[in-house]
Amino acid sequence: MTLHTPSAHDTAAAEAAVIQTLPLFEMMRMRAATTARRHPTLGFASDEPGSSWRWVNQFTHTHRRLGPADREVVSPNNDTVYSNAWIDLSEGPVLIESPDVGDRYWTLGLLDAWTNPFAYVGRRTTGSRPQRTLVHGPGWRGKVPAEVTHTIAAPGHDVWLIGRFLVDDDGPDAERVRSLQQALRLRRLDGSDAAMRVDTALDGRDTRIPSSRLYRATVDAALRGNPPPEGESLTWPLDDDALASALPAVYERLRNAGQPHALGGGWAIPVMVRTHWGEDLLTRARIARNFIGALGVDEAMYPTAEVDVEGQPLDGSKRYELRFAPGRGPRVDAFWSLTMYRRSDCLFVANPIDRYSIGDRTPGLHTEPDGSLVIRLQAQDPGPGVNWLPAPPGELFYVVLRLYQPRAEHLALQFDYPPIQPV
Structure with a gap:
């Protein structure tokens, strides 16, 4: 018995095809999981x-x-x-x-x-x-x-x-x-x-790298009703060995690839799409694997901060403040909120006041005498008169600034996001 080893050309073609078709597979996986x-x-x-x-x-x-x-x-x-x-x-x-x-x-x-x-x-x-x-x-x-x-x-x-x-x-x-x-x-x-x-022919709860047989069957079925977007041609590999080799390589690449859009001050936007991913197939695949279901930025934007103004990871053993200057709060036509997450599992942080986000709809939001809006990020209660978003004690965390119906300044990436300052 002779084992077929995919050539470099076969492998490259298979990886390109997986990058192109991975959104189809992941969408079908989500259909199985959420219906x-x-x-x-x-x-x-x-x-x-x-x-x-x-x-x-x-x-x-x-x-x-x-x-x-x-x-x-x-x-x-x-x-x-x-x-x-x-x-x-x-x-x-x-x-x-x-x-x-x-x-x-x-x-x-x-x-x-x-x-x-x-x-x-x-x-x-x-x-x-x-x-x-x-x-x-x-x-x-x-x-x-x-x-x-x-x-x-x-x-x-x-x-x-x-x-x-x-x-x-x-x-x-x-x-x-x-x-x-x-x-x-x-x-x-x-x-x-x-x-x-x-x-659905899938177990939607299984998020592991799929077998080449399952991947091919799922993509083939999806393609019958969902042809590639206009202007996009597809060369679908026929070599099972090349496909089997490409799948783990691509999934690993997508786990590490792609940097978010940097906004300065430690802020970045993981997803920037309006109505169509266009020719950026790699980003489309990365989002499908890591942020599937992302809506366009005209509807909502999600600037995210994992570090403070000095570039150090946000740490629940420390105290921080986020200061919006007078009249320089987020520009939105709906509303905005700042949400706290634990880095270890990307989930909410249980806290004594049951507050997981803070924003323009939060009752009792306090402004400084000069009109500034200051939000304190820390594990301990800072006392009355302070806008407090509780952090996880002794653990790394990150925050997401959700902007619903963001205005032009945000969409053009020209808004000056204030950095998170250690106190």
């Missing part, structure tokens, strides 16, 4: 307990903000609850029905199977009145019903919808948002429930 086994009225997608069949064209929701006990999502936000749906357009268009949301911040972000955040429904783009949004796949030429308020043409048959609704508390306001989430519907043009059964 429901059970429909509220139609029952289980399969009677087999270990089955990979799931429901698509169906909303699932979180009805409370995440806290330190929640460990499924890294670097979660503490501002919104989520509504999630995978839309399958292979059997025709789908109508998204959304209620009157009022003045509340909300967005439904749509990503294609290649992770391009190509469209939105929500406060920034379509407003907050009751809406019926028609989403259709490529090639559909049907008649648009009169009651449709917006039409979205998707580039492929698979779309990930990630919804966010601002929540001010975990009590009465959370209940108001729950009623808004439950009013979201996915329907066919005839008004029927759009829910479909789909075999």
Whole structure:
């Protein structure tokens, strides 16, 4: 028996193809992980307990903000609850029905199977009145019903919808948002429930490097309904040995590759995309592996700081302050928040005041006599009259400044982010 050793050319071609197609695989993995086994009225997608069949064209929701006990999502936000749906357009268009949301911040972000955040429904783009949004796949030429308020043409048959609704508390306001989430519907043009059964053929909980056989089968299936983006050609490798060699090499490369956009003062932005990744296939793959589901910067930006003004790692055994000069706070059309995370696991930090983020909606926010806004980052309570974001005692941490509907100064990377100063 002669073992085939891939040539350098085979290996390079396979690695390039993996970098190009990895977003497809990771999106299908997320579909398997975030779709429901059970429909509220139609029952289980399969009677087999270990089955990979799931429901698509169906909303699932979180009805409370995440806290330190929640460990499924890294670097979660503490501002919104989520509504999630995978839309399958292979059997025709789908109508998204959304209620009157009022003045509340909300967005439904749509990503294609290649992770391009190509469209939105929500406060920034379509407003907050009751809406019926028609989403259709490529090639559909049907008649648009009169009651449709917006039409979205998707580039492929698979779309990930990630919804966010601002929540001010975990009590009465959370209940108001729950009623808004439950009013979201996915329907066919005839008004029927759009829910479909789909075999995801994956264990979405398994985040390990996939086998070449699973990777190829998953990508082949996804490509049938989701061709490469316009202008992008794909050379899909046929050599199993080259593919098997390329997968661990690429996944390791993506774990270490790619630096965020530096903003100065220790701040950086891990993700900078608007509606399409364009020709930057390596960054697209890195984000798909490490930050999948990222929306475009027009909707939200996430400047992140892991070091202080001196370039030293932020440490919970020390005290720091972040000072926004008078009139120089974040420029946003919705709201902003600063969230604290432990470096060791990228999760919230349990603390005596149950505060995991601080921002322009925080009750009792104190400004200095000159109008400055100072936020203290430390483990110990600094006392009354201080804006305190608790840090993990004796552990390294990082902070994320979330900017919802950032203004032009942020989008152009011209905002002067104040450095974090040791006290």
